[in-house]
Amino acid sequence: MHYKAPPTQGLRLLKEQLSFTNAQMAHIFGVATGRQFHKYLSDEDKREMGFHVLMYGMANLQLMRGPITNVEQLHALGREIGAIIELEDGEPQP
Template identity: 40%
Template sequence: MKYTPPAPEDLERLKQGLNLSSAQMADLFGVAGGRQWRKYTGGTEPREMSPHILFFAMARLELDAETIERILNRMRAAGATIELDSQ
């Protein structure tokens, strides 16, 4: 797979377009919190977004709730414990 991560400016533009806070973006992307999210969008050496984190967030934006739940159930069947709405 060839992958070039989005630039920090692209991620900030997405955040602004969705009108979400850093904490909400962290939740969407499945990262620890707003502070963690900001590591992808700023600082002297911003962290590169890995493809699996970006895919997770974009899937949550594009797929309907039924499809997301079907995927989560498959993850559970593979042995994972996951609840998206839990902290």
């Protein structure tokens, strides 16, 4: 699998669309504090979001909208905010 974390602007846009604080975003993505989530948004103290953190957040986001029927829903949500998620040939598909 090839993965590239969502860009800062994608995460900022999602935060704005949800009208969430950094603390609320931290809860959705399973990170300890709003300050820790802020590092994903910062241009100076930049931290790239790991795949597992992104998928946890996308699972919570999907559950806010309705049921999760397959993992591709989560991949699609991640791609909507700018993450690159490419499964390689031979990898199990949902």
